[in-house]
Amino acid sequence: MASPTSANIDAPLRIRLHRQCGACNHLFLPGDHLVALLCNEKSIRAYSVLTFVPNSQCKLLEHDNIQFCMHHICGFCSKLNEGEESVTVHADCLSMFGQTCSAPDKYQRLWIAGTRIYPWRTVAPLELDPGCCASPELISSAAGLHRTLLPELADIIGGYLQPHHALLRFCSVIRLAKELSRAEMDYAVTYPLCEVLSWSRGASPTLVEQGQAANPRVRLTIDSRGIERIERVSDDSQETTRDLLTNSHAYVVDLVEQLSGVSIGFQLGMSRLQVPTSVNISIWNVPSPQDLPRTTCITFHGKLSSGRFAALDLDPKQCTGLSFFLSIRQIMAIHGHTKRGSRAPQAFQHLNRDHSPGLFWIYIPITANDKVIAIGTREAYIANGGSYSIVLKMKSGTYFIGFPLVKIMGPIDETLHLIQEADDRHLTLIHEVPYNTGISFIAVDKVTRTTSRIIIKRSNFPHYSTHSYASLEGVVNARVLRDKEKGMCRGILLEYEDGTLRALGQCRLGLDTVQCYKHPTKFHYTIVKYSSHIKTHDSRCLQAAFDSESGLFSTHNNSEWKTCPMKGFLQFSFNHFGVAVRYHDAWRPHFDY
Template identity: 30%
Template sequence: MVICDAESACKACHGSPESATTHEDCFLLFKQRYEAEDMFQRMLQRLWILVAWRIPWRRGPISAIDEENISIPDISAIGGYAFPMLRRLPPEIVQLIREYSPDSLLWRFGLALGLFQQLSTPASGDLVSMPLSDCLLWERDSLLAPTSCSASCSSPKPQFIRLTIDSFGIKRIERLLELSPYNPKRSERFLFVTIKESETKDVVVHFKFGTLRLEFPDASPGGFQIWDTETCPPPLGRCIFFWRQSIETAQFQTIDIRKITGITFFMAWNRVCQIHAHTAATPTAIQTWKQIPPMRRAVLTWIYLPISLNDDIIAFGPTIAARIRSMLTRFTLLFRLRLAGDVIVGPYQPNQHGPNGNAFFALTNQPVSTLVYGWPEPQNKYISTIGAVLNETPKPYQDDSLPSPQLKKPNLGFPYYSFASLWNVIRVIVYDNPDTGFCRGILLHYNNGAERALGQCRIGVDPAKIYDMPTYVCFIPQRYTRPNRPGQIKTAIVRCTNQDDHKHDEEGWVCTPMCHDLDFWFTQGQVDIWVD
């Protein structure tokens, strides 16, 4: 067997049979549970349906919902096997223990026992199929087959259909008489599809073992548009998308700008692998980082866009060249914030800068209330599209030049670029690599409430040094060699002080008063700081 990890759509995978993976020890536990051959084969078929149909349709999106939000391990079952005192603990304490030991085999054991309990629930093994357009109502918890409109509708049926999806697949199908107005409030537990019946031509519903899945005709796009908002999707007239590939079948995640403190973009090979919105409930991006395949984590660059509570995004967009190409390869975005000014997210691209070092961007003409992005698709593992919901109908793009300092040729290969003024800075937070002690990023707080980030600010992950009311930002360039890798890495140590007559033990320190600008070039493992 070959596990395909193609970076784009793979023709061989497209036509191959579906498959699912399981831990070897979990499968051995399953075999022990159902030792008799006839029972094993029957339960194996049911296990396959339960696992494969978690994806709501073939080649459909993998759910963006964390399973931990849907179910917790069967604590009673675990206690009955090995930890009887565990059953006496309050659920909140058990959850805290789980958060401190998320990779423990204990929790996987509990999930396996919970799955066995699902398999033991009586449910019909007969396959029931019908057109989605004929389906009136279905609820997974009822274990009953979908109700057909032809069998129960004496009056005209509602023309809107809503699917509710959780980490176990399609949870509910219902009919709506009318669509409720768009509300940006997102759900942490469910995803939603809201469509007209006329959009379901030749789409078939299959029901078996208490679960349900859709089948699309070969000639169709092969899916529906999915949103994380329970109300109807935002009117397309108020949406603007950059790189519009496959938005008809995209799984959209939304970020309400008014409820976040910042956004972390996970970049690999100049493309966005994942996005994390920092909120009071999710202050760090570590859980989002864990959703990225382990092999890709090793090459990730974290780019943090702080958005203070007093600030907002008044415009954003990609480089004009990227918009013309309509591709998410080597893209660079500009976010224009009311207080913080212009912030670049993405790689430095010399062919997209003018002779004076300024980059040209195609920006929205209106403030952004909600950011929208397409959840990474299984076949390419990158963000499929990015856009915004505007307060009004979008106006034509405005082509604008970034008033950044004149960019010199960087001394790093394929770097990312950030810059900030040190004027009116009242707090500096320096984030260091815990393994080397070298600087990864700098977060600046200004007296007007704005914030700017330089380099990689891994909030809540890397150790941070806080300096209030500094008068100097001091740094010393460094080089070091990584184990088992050729060449030297360029980096720096960064410290701050409010003492005008301070001294350093080593030569080579650059002490910068708070009346200059800093250019901060960086890659996944390197840093190069310049003073303007």
């Protein structure tokens, strides 16, 4: 690897590191060995970065006088975009690409492909899931076999591999290397975006001919490699659905006149926008955002950190629940669930690596018998800052998504938007998709009227905690979710006779182990203390179980275990220091505070 020395450079050379490989398009994992590529008109240079460390600050390698930065927005590297653009790749992907690509300028071509991951240079990382390209030919080539595997055998091998397995990464690298080997290298050709009628990766663009009538909107389809397709669409294309199990595509859809001044360059069968600072472009998770219903903003805090948005149709036939990932002060992400599963576990693990001491997970089940009747916010302002939380009122009860700042806080401004019920169409939730910061924008449709009030928050739970509650009567199934590290209860999911569900604590579906209890008759729990990462506090963990028709739970005559009948209410609070559980024999007004 060529590397400049400190004798040649007076100031440190700053190189931005990306979280996504420019060759295989997979996200980096802790410990991955990386190489950074820089390219100019004269040369392509490679710098070994050692290993990937999430959320790393600028790091100076003194022997080479090089400064690597893994932040998309860094105060020390605010002028980084003005210099040479970098591409980051796995060291083994770079080696595989070098062995497979036959073009004499192979590494320059790789650098071009790596920069095209970003649809335009200043956009925040999209980090879309790479598509699976594990064909029998590619698997055989990646494994170094001289004969092509039978399709059945290739399918078996592909089914056993983890998403980030090197063999799958190499399949993507080999596919890219073959495409770039065939592509004709020429100078980039640039057109105003409004003049492009259609285009797909690997082809030449079709331009709008003079006098030709074209649809009024431009749609860009984006995948993990950048812009995949450009097309003109009408105002009523009626494509608003998406698969909640994937995060493979994003879309830019706007009227042609709104994108005035935007141009697009084509090179090596790939494309990239050139966006002036005066133009704001929105990125969506649905292909036709113009067909989404008119919404009412329920929360807006500060400046939008990104121009990226997601729309979720809360039809219980499609969406079985919502997961909110929280830090102490912010909602970091929202993910939908389906009967087939969710991306939430993988997204949580990826996002959680960047936050210490970790994120919280609040799950809200959605069923046909339990509609959203109101949604709103609670905001509080005190000397050292403010906090806000989302209030979601359902027929089964209220959920609070967020953390109050202090044990006794007031006043709190509460604003609730009442949702129309007499309508066959289900609620649509739209929210910002920020990069490495909190969500500042959430909106819903079907709002009939808005109410506001000022309340005084008085809670007998510890400060910086969030709470949930549920009735213990009429429960037909109970699920206890336990973390895999200590086997402690993180959350409880209760199913009732009427088909509704209530979630208590952190129900991290797909991440924690689940134990089911059919027709529970009693609830048992105890608090166990552990040494905390915070020196001044012990961590309070919960052990919980139910008696059910399949057997009785034994507390081994331990007096620290508490037993509750299946009636009354259970209140569950948690924060970074642990959990608190309280049983109430009847409804208490403070449940909704």
